[in-house]
Structure formats: C-alpha cells, structure tokens
Amino acid sequence: MKKHWMVRALSKTLTLIPIPFHSSRGTFSSVSSSFALKNVTRSNFELSLADLRRHVRDSDFVSIDLEMTGVTSAPWRESFEFDRFDVRYLKVKDSAEKFAVVQFGVCPFRWDSTKQSFIAHPHNFYIFPRQEVGGDDPSYEFLCQTASIDFLAKYQFDFNLCVKEGISYLSRALEDEARLHLHSAHEDELSESPSTTKEIKEVPLVRMADILFVERMRNKISEWHDDLLQIRNGRSSRIPEDSNDSMNQFQTIFFRMRPAIKLNGFTSRQLRLIKSVIQKSFKDLAYIRVNGTSCFQQFIVYTNSRKDLELLMKEVKGDLCKEAEIKIEAAIGFRHVIDLLSSEKKLIVGHNCFLDIAHVCRKFVGPLPSNLEEYATLVQKNFPYIIDTKILLNANNVLQLKMKKSSTSLSKAFAILCPHIASGVSSSGLANSSSVAVEVQVDDMRSSNWNSGAKHEAGYDAFMTGCIFAQACNHLDIDFSSHSILMEEEKLQKYINLLYLSWSSGDIVNIKTGRTTTESSAFNIFKIQKAKIVFPNIAIVWGFPSKLKAREIKESLCKVFGLTSVTSIYHLDKTAVFVQFSKSELVSDFLELKSRLEKKNDAISVFHPLSELLEGGNTRAATYEVYKEICGSPISKILFADQAEAGGINLNTTLFESKRRNARHCILLRLVLAYCKSILKGRRNQPLEPSSLSVLRCWEYFQDNVKKYKTSFMR
C-alpha cells in the first residue's frame, strides 16, 4: 500500500515540475513589454490626477472596471429568473449600498492616426472609504462577502495597500451636507458672538486649588496686561522673562497683529478657569481657541476696543471656516476622477457594467433612488454616454460570428477578439488589417505589445474592456481616423446606453429612456427560451417544513387547485419558493384558502392537501409585490424565511400569517385522526369520547366535511 502511495506522490511531483518552468518561460518571452500599469494610491494621487486629466481630455473613450468587497449580501439576493426589472434594480441597489469599492480601473484610449494605433493609459486606483470629514457617519461602514474577499486574495489583491494607502472619497451628496453643516454652524456661532451671549458660563470654584489658581492667573494676566499698556504708552517695560516654569506656559506672541499670550501645558479644566477669568475681569482681552495641526491651541489676545474684539472674532471664525472648507475640498479625493469623466462627457466603456455604474453613482454622487426610472435619469445626467461591451458582443451579428459563439466573459472575449494583445506576442511584423493596434503608455514607458496579464485587477480589466471595444468597433467598420466623435457614430447608436440588468435573463435597461426590454432571442443562441413569466400569477411561499421539495409542493397545490393550476415552482433558497400559477386569481384563491385554514384553528386542516405545506405553523405566503418589498429592505439575513420574518413587513391583506398551534390543538388533531381512521376502517362504532366542548365542535365540523376530505385522505 505504501508503495502505491509513493508512486502516486512521485508522479505528482513529476507532472508538477514542468509547469512553473513553462510559465516562467512564457513570461520571459514577453518580459520586454510587461511593465506594471499605473498604480495610484494616496501618495501619488495628485500627480496622477493631473496626468489623467490630460489623457481623458484627449481620449476618444474611457474604459472602466471596479473591484468590490462583495456582490450579494445574502444568497437569495442573487439574480433569479423570477426577478422582475424593478426587483433586479433593488438587488443591484442593495449591493451598491452595502459593499465597498476597493479598486477602480480607468483607462483612457486615444486614437493616434499617425501611428494608426490606439494609445491606452491604464490606471489602477486603490480606493478605501476612509472618512475624512464629519462625525461618525454610518454610511462609511461596508460589508465584505467572505467569498469575494477570498476571490480577491486568489488574484493577489494587496489589502494592506488598499487600507493604508487607498484614496478616500466624498460623494457629492455628503459634500453638500458637510458644507451645509459647516455654514449653519458658522452662522450659529456668529449669532452667538460674545456681545450677545447672555450669560457667562460660570465654573464653580469649589476646590481650594481652583480658587488659588484663578487668583494666580488673574494676577499674571493683569500683570501682562498692564505691561502691555505701559509699552503702548511709551514707558519702558520690565523684562518679564523670569525663566520659571509658569512663564513657559505664558508665551507672548502676536496673534493676527495683536499682542497675545499662547497658553501651553494647561489642563482642560485650568483652561476653562482661565477662560472664565478673562470673560469676567478683562474686557479688552479675548480668549480664543484655534485648530492647531494636531490639537487645539488657546490664546489670550489683547484687543483695542470692542469693535476690534468683534473684528478679531470674525477673523478667527472666518479662518476656522476656511480651514474646514479646505478639509472638505481635500476629502473629495478620488471623486475628482469621476467628476472628470462626468464633466468631459466622454464615452464610458464597461463590460457588463450595470453594477459598476450603480457603485459609481452611490459612492460618488449620492443615495440611489428607489426605482429604476429615477435611477436612469440620475445616470443619464452624470454619464450621458455609456456603452457595454457585453451588450455589443451579444447583440451584433457580425461580432457574434467573430466570437464564434463563445462565452462573452471578459477574459474570453479578450482572448478571442484581441489575440495579438492577449498572447503578448508582437504582431507588428504581420500587419493584420483586422486587428487594432493598441499601444500602452505608463508614465514614460511605451509598448505596443504590453500585457501585464494581471486578471481581475481593475486597471488591467479596464484595459481589456477598452481593447475589446476598439476591436469591436473595427469589426463594425468604424473609422477611427475620421474626425467624427465616436459616440455619434451611427453604427453604435443602437447599443449606446443599453445595459444588462441581468445578463443571464437578457433583461436590458435603456439608461436614456429608463425603458426596459428583454433581449430578443434571435441574438440569444446560448439561452434556452423559457416559459414566459407572469408576475401577477406568482405567489411566494416560505417557512414551510424544510423536508418539502418543489415537486411535493407542486403536487399538494395541484390537488387543491387542479392539475394544470401550477405552472412552475422555483426555489429561492431552501426556505422559500416561487409558485407560478396559471391564472392570477389562483394566487388570491391560494392566499385566501391558506388563511381560512389557519384561522379556523381546527383540526380538520390536517386532512387538507395543503396541510403538508402548512405543517409546523410557520408557513407564510404572499404575492409578488411583497417579495419586492422584502428585496427593498436594508436587512440581509442569510435565509429568506429569516429575512421575511426580520423585515417586519406589514402584514396586510396580501400576507397571511398562521398561528402556532398550541398544545390543545395538537391533542385535538390526534383525537380526530384516530376517529377518522376508525371510520375509514369501517369501524364506525368504536368509542370516541369528546371530552370537551371544543372537541365536540371539532368533531361536528369534521362530520360535515368528511365527504369532502375523504378522497384526499384515502390517497
């Protein structure tokens, strides 16, 4: 046995060895042309932004790609076949609200007609939602999906760089809020200027030490004050620099052209006492606190007159205000890049980028609207031209042919459409007319056959997307050299501003109009045409016994509503199903019947075909609209049943809640069941003693209905 294992192990190592050798050789052949793309972090952001501004301004289009900390906050928030457009939007909205963007790839492409080549400038921004202004804003908190973090790790994502050096940002909405807050605070302070404050807050002097301290301070300050006046009056001053400790705490300087004392090394309580002394005893001195680089700094400033004092206060506040403005300005950070793309109105190219765009809007513009139409308007306002390469590849016959019906995933499409770039082998020798040349420029380095190969790095993914787009345009016979603007190109009009709401279902939204369509199947060779989904016919059922499978649920429903009543059953997760009925009335029939069965609180329901579904008393059912409501909830529980329970959705007529069966109820069930058995076995006379009135009532009810339920029970 041992030997057997040894051989196994040996063969494993044998096959393993050549692989790294191979791959190292592979990278060697193209080593001349693989330099790192432009990684941008906090330290080089300012400089890179200046360069990027130039590149974007000159570019024909800009491709983007994002890496996030996750996609779905719960398994049931993944995209389902049974999701309507509005539900799909709510799911994407939830994702964009909860997860953080950690990497942002931006790659401007410019056509150089002398070289007959595109010049690409791939940038890879590390971003991190560090909060730079304002208090603890909970909107900065973000979710990580464990699987996504693991995925990023698999592609060697540098989390340290992201957290430590990632560029922070401030959305437009939060910027406005911060400014508003600043101005209102500023006005508040002005209205409470020292002349109008009604009372000077007194610090009670209870401790002996306090009283002594206050006295000492009063003397010190008045000494300083008198000296100052003496100098003013032209008399010689004493030299106050007796170098003892307390004098170091009293440093005379000029504050805004006025003589002042800088207060060093006092405790906050002492400072408060000093403040009250000044306010009480010195009319021409002002106590001022300004923001230092790391902490507050306190001064006592001499002012000539009341007017001068007010002037000084105004100046100080103006300074504070300006400082805060600068801070807000600096906090904008990475949003400058988004503002740049938006203001330049460039054609934005992404690959399956609906979620990416949603993230861009949520992170850099503001909260997402609650419905798809308003969202489309928001996007349109900020990014008037977006093109999705996935749409382009799937919708265009010429490109479909080129793609040879292969998958349209980013790396696949890149490999098929741009083999000359993907392989990293220079194709300069064989001038292939059908392939577009792309030259990459990073700082001073240029290469016409660049390929870093770092898949799932936002910058590189953006580069691939751009290359695919350029190549696709070429296949569509778009002439880059003609001086027309790319987004006005007629051949692209059909595809501009169309985004996949969900690629798998072919649901497309037109950002320009807010209208939604489902991709016509003619282009969709990979997708099997499914039965049409009629949303009003759908009920959602959850919390049923976990052992029930879709087939059993269908069977029990068919027993009640007829063999053809249920079109399909689809599991959201193990706790919930969609049931599509053949008619919309059946949904309300079902919900009504369910509530009736439960409300009766009668044992009879155990013989009802639905009893299997309702067993346990936690089964809930609702219309499709309730599902939409649940999807809009900010809560994300792992299981759908828990989610619905936690959401506290209002239990209106669309939703019927069953009550837990109590112990008495169970006893009843058993009694009636026994009786029922005896009937069916033909032993009608076996004694059944209704021990209480309720049992009797139950029994009578059973008698009435026994014929009706006999058939189903016999089965």
Next chain:
Amino acid sequence: MMLRRRFLCTHTSNFSINQKPAPRQWPIKQVTKSNFSDSLHELDNKISDSDFVAVSLQTTGSYSSAWHRLLPFDTAETAYLKAKYAAERFQMLQFAVCPFSVRASNKLVAYPFNFHLFPRDEHKIGMPCYSFSCQPSYLTSMAREDFDFNVCIYDGISYLSRAQELAAKGQIGNPVSSGYVAQSPSSRSVADNVFVERIKSRVGHWISACKHSDTRTNDVLVNSLRKLILGGEDYGSRPSLNIDVCSERQVQLVFEMVKSEYENVVPLIIPAKGGGTQAVRVVLTSSKEDRHLLEKELQNMEEEQSKHVRGFREVIDLISSSQKPVIAHKSLNDFTFIHSKFLAPLPPTIDEFRSSLHSAFPNILDVNHLMKEVGPLNKYTNLPGAISYLKRNFFAPIEIEIPQKASMEESKNHGHNVVRISELFAKLCFILKMAPETEPHNRDGSSMLKRCSNVFNLGSNGFQDSNEGDDISVWTHNPTKTSINNLVFVWGFRSGTSARRLKNLLLKSHEMMSEDDVFDVRLVDKNCAVVVFWKTRLSEWFLTAIGSGDGGLRELATEGLMAAGYEAYKRVCKSEILGADLADSLAEFDRGVSETHTEESAEVYWNNELMINLDDL
C-alpha cells in the same frame, strides 16, 4: 514672519515632547494557518500549566452609529442587545490568548499567542460566515499599528462554531463510522425482515466472491469486470460495497445485520448532501486485527477531519475545557463575539446568553469590573488609561516575564493588549491584596475574585465624547440612582441644539418644570436627547402632557418635539436594525406601537434600577 516661524518651531518641539515613547515590545507568538497545529499543541501545554487565561480580540468594528455604543442609561438588557447587534455584524480578525500565572514576588509569567483569523469558507458549505461588516476607522487604526491584512486574509485561520459543526457534519460528505449509535434492537416488521435478508445474502455473496478472487489470477480486466458485476469498489486497499438505503431505519438495520453476522466487515455511513444518509458502505477486512486497524484508521481520519473543520475553535475548546478563569477587558463585547462565532447564534435575552455562556466558560473575570474596586467608578474604561491610573495612584510593581521568543519581526508583533490585560489583572490583585496563585484552587466562593467573576461590565463609555466640556458641570458630583421609568427620550428639535438650550426651552414650557432641579437633559446624539426627571411620576406626566399639548408644551409639540419613554428605547434595541439615527428609530417604533397594540410580557429579570454615573457624562 519671524514670529510665525517661531510659532511653528515651538509647535514642532511641543509635538515631539508630547509624543509617547515607543511602546514596549513583548515577544508574542503570531499564529497563522501555517503554524497553527504546532502552536495549538504548545498552547495546550501552557494553558494547563497556567492559572489564568487572558483573552482579547481585534474586531472590524463595534458600533455603526454613536448611539449604538454602550450608554450610561443602558440597562443590562439593552447593553446586551447592542453587544449582540455588533457581534452579529462584525468579524474578528485577531484573537489573542495569554495563559499566565502570577507567582510570588509579583512576577507575572505569561505566554501570549496572537491568532490571525479569517472566516474563509474552507469546505465550500457557506460557513462560517457569508459576509461581515467593516468600519473603515477600525481598519485604519489597525493599519496604523502595521497590521498585515494580507497575512490575515491569505493565511488567517478559519473556524466553525459548535452549532455550525453540527450542521456541517452532513454537508462535508466524508464517510462516518461513529455516526451510528447502537439502539436497542426494536421489533422488526415483515418488510424489515425482507430487507435484512436481502442485504444479508447480497453481502454474503460479495464476501465469498471477494475471498474467492484472492486465489485467482490478478488479471486487471477480470478484476474490473468482477467489480462491475458485484457493484463493489476498493476502499483504500480493502474491497468495499455500497448498499443503497431509503431511510434511517434501513441504515440501522444494515448496521445491526452486519455487526451480528459478519465479524470482519465494517459498515460506514455515506452522508447525503444536505443531511441524511445516502448509502451504507461495508468494507471487508481480512482479519480481526485488520478490522481493528481499519477502525483505528477511520477514527484517526475522523478526528483529523473534525479538527480541520473546527479550525481555530480548537483554541476556544481548549480554554473552555481547561476550566481556568478567563480574564477579559470588555467582557460583554468580547464574549458576545465569542459566543456568536464559536459557540452558537446569540440568544434573544441576556439571561439565556448568561446561562449558555456559563456552560462553556464558567469563570469569567472582567478587569474593568475589578477596577471599580480600586478606582472611581467607570472612569478608566480603556486599557492604557487604567494602567496609567494605577501607576499614578498605587504602588504595584509587577515584573513581566515572557519566556518565549517572538516568531516574527518586531513590526508584525501584534496582540499586546492581552499582555496588558494580564498585567492589569496582576496589579489589581496586588492592590486588592488578593493572592492570585491560590485563587483557582480556592473554591469556597467568598473570595474577591469569586465575587467579581461573571459580572459583565456595564461600565459606561460616557455620553458623546465631550471635548466641548462646557455643559458638564450640572452633572458632576451627583451620582444619583434613578429608575429608568424616570427617563424620557425627546427628539424633533433642531439638529445641533445644545442640551443647555433644550433645558431652557423645557424650563419655560410649563410650571411643573420651571424649577431647575426637577429635571436634567443630556444629548444622546445630535438629534435626540434624554431627559431625567428627579421626581417620580413626573415622566408619565410629561409624556401625557406633551401628547395632549398641555400649556407651553403645546408650543414645543407643534414645533415637532416628540417624546417617548424607556420602553420605546428598549424596543428599538430589540429590533433587527438599530438604525443610524436614534430619533428616526424611536419615531418609527412610536408609530408602530400606536398602530398595533403589542402584548409583550413584562421583563422579569431587570430590576428597574440603574446607575447613572453623572461623573462621567
């Protein structure tokens, strides 16, 4: 210009003086996936040699909004609910464990370990966690301490909680032998007998065929053909046969039959995906010795497997089974995390939590609680603050000895807090004249440590960080106990209104409230404040008065001022989403209550007395 420069100079020099000296570096063993199993063994030894175990954890966040922090007016119940909320959302990335003993002559002998965790889904079963929340400020401050996120995410140790391990058993899908528990032979039906006979003869045929084949040639083709016909395959080097079963009853029957009929055959359960049993596999051994060998192998394999599944939880199990006193700093926070990640989902009430936790950790000591014995109540809730307070006010020389060497370079040496907790504990023992070396063996329950154990620290963090400080004076030196019934939450005033202004507004509103010492106001956050009435019954009056628009309160009410009692606050804390803004959540719940009358039972475990520590406000 000159002056300006001087200003700058003094500033920088000041700065350098203010800078703290570099913190002490203790050698702390850093543990990741690669050195986990070795370290586990080592830790096991150290724990059994030590008297105490200190723990400390580094999480990705602790509160989503200012009011989610522990506030002075929180009861044990609301404090638990807040801690629960945080523990369910956030994730821990580091878990430091420090077995230590305090020897005579004030010597602290400590063996600190720092484990890096990451909740990786190692077995592709969607566990231990689907997603977790992060607070950027927490990550940033970790980054400032040079925490290596890459090490943590690439090489962090994963885990499953006890509850998850149970749930996962079926999902991982390895054959299990110990899953079968021998039941008393029950009466068999006809169908059972038919089934057993059928299986018996099938197994019998298969065994004889296997034995028979030993004498025949080892022709590969013949062998594979035979396997095809018999439906058997090799299990390791031994032949085996899969028997399909339809129910757990049949599993039991197969096991009973095999055990009674065939001595050298070992039955195994093949679990189905998603729980239950898919089939029973019977493995043929050549002799009795061989059977024992196989059984031993299987046992080892299972042990190995479950060890792998438990991952870091092994450490928790070690600490738990050692029954040593566990020393923590913010114990409520830490142990809600520990319970939710390593034991089971958190129960809805603090009493259930206490009893559930007690079964795993019977003896937890919170240094914060011990601090109350020596210092002003609740004053020093952070570790460095507490240590420096002790340094300033007490003479407690403690010599720390860490006999191990750090495993990584200095900059990557994390988890110092756990040593600080040990140090603080040793100092406190010294000051309180407790002899910690004898404590664990002293079970008479009268000692100080016994008294303090398992008291969750509900010490306040203070209200909002009051660097403003101006309106503190009202509340100092007034540590009055008050019932939560005397608290009223108010909101709907202009955002950013100060507590003083609010109090003035209320003072003017009604003659019942015109005296200064009748009530006090504190801000909870910028949109919500709490009013404390110093006379009983006044709060009820206030709530009805503001509801009916009595006197001057009408004016406030029309301006949008709303009020709710403590019950509403409790209900908000109980909800699934605490909400970023307390005022919004209160308004939401207030509305909800007026719409549907809830028949909630009265809380029995809370005595309605809480400490409002006014010194700290």
